[in-house]
Amino acid sequence: MGQTANLAINPALLPSMPFNPKTDLVPVALVASQPMVLVVPADSPWKSLQDLIQAAKAQPGGIRQALASTGTVGHLAGEMLSFKAGIQVLNVPYKGASPAVTDLLGKQTHYMFGTPQAVYPLIKGQRLRALAVTSAQRLPILPQVPTVAESGFPGFEAVDWKLIVAPRNTPAGIAQKMNAAVNQALQDPGVLKQLQSEGSTPMGGSLQHVQAYLQKEQAGWAALIRDAKIALEQRYSIRSIWRFIFLDPRAFQA
Numbered sequence: 001m002g003q004t005a006n007l008a009i010n011p012a013l014l015p016s017m018p019f020n021p022k023t024d025l026v027p028v029a030l031v032a033s034q035p036m037v038l039v040v041p042a043d044s045p046w047k048s049l050q051d052l053i054q055a056a057k058a059q060p061g062g063i064r065q066a067l068a069s070t071g072t073v074g075h076l077a078g079e080m081l082s083f084k085a086g087i088q089v090l091n092v093p094y095k096g097a098s099p100a101v102t103d104l105l106g107k108q109t110h111y112m113f114g115t116p117q118a119v120y121p122l123i124k125g126q127r128l129r130a131l132a133v134t135s136a137q138r139l140p141i142l143p144q145v146p147t148v149a150e151s152g153f154p155g156f157e158a159v160d161w162k163l164i165v166a167p168r169n170t171p172a173g174i175a176q177k178m179n180a181a182v183n184q185a186l187q188d189p190g191v192l193k194q195l196q197s198e199g200s201t202p203m204g205g206s207l208q209h210v211q212a213y214l215q216k217e218q219a220g221w222a223a224l225i226r227d228a229k230i231a232l233e234q235r236y237s238i239r240s241i242w243r244f245i246f247l248d249p250r251a252f253q254a
Helices: 004-013 049-058 073-085 097-105 116-124 172-185 189-197 207-227 238-247
Strands: 025-035 037-041 064-067 090-093 111-114 128-133 159-167
Touching: 004 073, 004 159, 004 207, 025 172, 025 207, 037 049, 037 097, 037 116, 049 073, 049 128, 064 073, 064 097, 073 090, 073 111, 073 207, 097 111, 097 116, 097 128, 111 116, 116 128, 159 172, 159 207, 172 207
Parallel strands: 064 090, 064 111
Antiparallel strands: 025 159, 037 111, 037 128
């Protein structure tokens, strides 16, 4: 089971990988996709995505974005927004969603792009506020939350999709049989209910559709990484982050 990061983002972001997704694997079946949810603390003064962008433009580098990890869809969704909106923010990477959310609730950062699993319970519990989702359509479990595209950035889409792959040289008949089985499973009411409950959208499609979709995603993420000059070389230590916060009083204003 592959996904956006290891099949489409990492090939363009990392200097080397132990495998080549374009030549070593055969895309077999699209399973489901899941957007990121842009969240802020529930008592944040920002009520919309445009509020966040205005604050970031007023304080270049003074707004802190929590990253559950680097090289993920959440990370790249944030980079995409910064690039399209023309803003500069301070990325603060964490080792997972849990510490990132903890620091967001503690006001050590200002916002983050999180998965529905990581942030929905806190949105429901009114500890986080959702400003936007990164899918093309609104999320059924958050119908009142607009998409980033609706919020001033037409065409914006960043989703974490799951795609079944097989080794290269897998016989076409076997790939076709696997594809048919996944498409059939995606019609099962129980599967659909489970996907919807976790904020996922079923995908499916023919072998040709799967291959075309993967190629489009690989090209799209590579273009963003190239055009926005995204790299993983930059690292921030805890000391440098706190030095930035204490020496720049603007960091407390949002």
